[in-house]
Amino acid sequence: MNLSNKETAKRRKRSPQINVSRVRTPPYIIDSSELQRFNQKNIIFRRVMWDSSWEGYQRKYDEKVKDLVTREVPGYSRVDFAMAYASWIVHDAFKGGFSWTRIETYKSQVGTVGIDWAKTKFQVQDPCEMSKQVKQAASLFGASLVGICKLKRDWVYANVEIPETLENVIVMAVKMDADGIATSPKVPAATSTGVGYSRMAATLACTGEFIRNLGYRAIQCGNDTALSIPLAIDAGLGELGRNGLLITPEYGSRVRICKVITDLPLAPDKPIEFGVKEFCKTCKSCSRHCEVDAISFDEEPSFKTVSKSNNPGALKWYVDPGKCYLFWCENGIDCSTCIKVCPYNKT
Ligand code: SF4
Numbered sequence: 001m002n003l004s005n006k007e008t009a010k011r012r013k014r015s016p017q018i019n020v021s022r023v024r025t026p027p028y029i030i031d032s033s034e035l036q037r038f039n040q041k042n043i044i045f046r047r048v049m050w051d052s053s054w055e056g057y058q059r060k061y062d063e064k065v066k067d068l069v070t071r072e073v074p075g076y077s078r079v080d081f082a083m084a085y086a087s088w089i090v091h092d093a094f095k096g097g098f099s100w101t102r103i104e105t106y107k108s109q110v111g112t113v114g115i116d117w118a119k120t121k122f123q124v125q126d127p128c129e130m131s132k133q134v135k136q137a138a139s140l141f142g143a144s145l146v147g148i149c150k151l152k153r154d155w156v157y158a159n160v161e162i163p164e165t166l167e168n169v170i171v172m173a174v175k176m177d178a179d180g181i182a183t184s185p186k187v188p189a190a191t192s193t194g195v196g197y198s199r200m201a202a203t204l205a206c207t208g209e210f211i212r213n214l215g216y217r218a219i220q221c222g223n224d225t226a227l228s229i230p231l232a233i234d235a236g237l238g239e240l241g242r243n244g245l246l247i248t249p250e251y252g253s254r255v256r257i258c259k260v261i262t263d264l265p266l267a268p269d270k271p272i273e274f275g276v277k278e279f280c281k282t283c284k285s286c287s288r289h290c291e292v293d294a295i296s297f298d299e300e301p302s303f304k305t306v307s308k309s310n311n312p313g314a315l316k317w318y319v320d321p322g323k324c325y326l327f328w329c330e331n332g333i334d335c336s337t338c339i340k341v342c343p344y345n346k347t
């Protein structure tokens with residue numbers, strides 16, 4: 001931890017009480033006249049490529065790296081960047097992690113002669129029991145948290161079609177290294193993020209393949225295909241924070257989220273509530289520590305969006321991903337400060 005004693009004491013004082021209740025409906029308020037399926041072209045990384053009306057157009061967030069390394073800025077050394085880039089390699093190189101179909105190399109490795117398990121469906125007698133087994137498997141494959149929900153089509157990206165028969169989602173959260181995140185915005189924090197993405201690829205691949213071996217379909221997704229945060233809330237993994245991220249009782253926002261959409265019969269979990277919205281109203285630690293004021297200071301959440309990259313129709317504190325991205329460009333790498341300083345991020 002790089003926090004001063006004063007800051008550590010302040011965070012302790014503001015520590016939230018966590019009493020988790022299971023609830024019937026997810027803890028968010030939607031204006032269905034405003035809500036639309038989000039168009040992936042408005043994700044900030046896509047807008048970099050096409051939105052010439054925005055100052056981040058065609059800016060790359062590694063554009064300052066050479067300068068930072070040359071100036072020998074602490075926390076931005078050649079070794080730090082070498083490690084951060086290495087942490088992404090499994091995510092970037094292993095396309096099977098995000099496969100919608102059987103991973104090609106599987107057939108050559110299968111040890112059961114004469115049986116193609118994917119061609120016959122395992123008869124699920126009890127969806128609750130099946131859910132337990134899927135959760136055990138996903139945990140074994142690397143998920144820190146697992147929840148199951150029905151697929152709300154509102155959360156699927158506007159340009160993606162998921163067949164109606166695939167109605168269940170296994171949502172998994174992979175925790176990120178606390179000591180690394182504590183260094184944000186320095187480069188080791190980004191290494192923790194990269195490791196999270198690489199672990200996500202492995203966890204997804206194994207979980208998806210397990211389901212295909214039972215004869216069902218599995219669509220493995222990282223940030224693609226559908227909005228991860230509302231699905232994680234639906235699946236009972238946490239609530240939405242002022243920082244625009246999922247807050248889990250176990251790790252705060254210090255998680256990466258991934259999901260498998262499937263037709264395997266499963267029993268959904270109930271969403272949870274533990275007072276995040278009320279706590280966020282007065283905490284504002286993320287707003288104060290964000291170096292570019294990308295996070296709202298408003299007392300109350302609202303329906304007012306602040307960026308083309310926001311999806312309207314939810315009552316929340318809208319974060320400005322454009323300001324955030326521009327900070328990453330100045331910083332030479334991504335930032336996790338709003339995860340680090342959140343009192344729900346137990347270290
Ligand atoms: S990641 Fe960093 S720049 Fe972006 S909103 Fe969070 S604190 Fe602000």
Ligand code: SF4
Nearest residue numbers: 241280283284286342
């Ligand atoms: S740091 Fe932000 S997200 Fe976390 S509890 Fe405080 S206001 Fe909410």
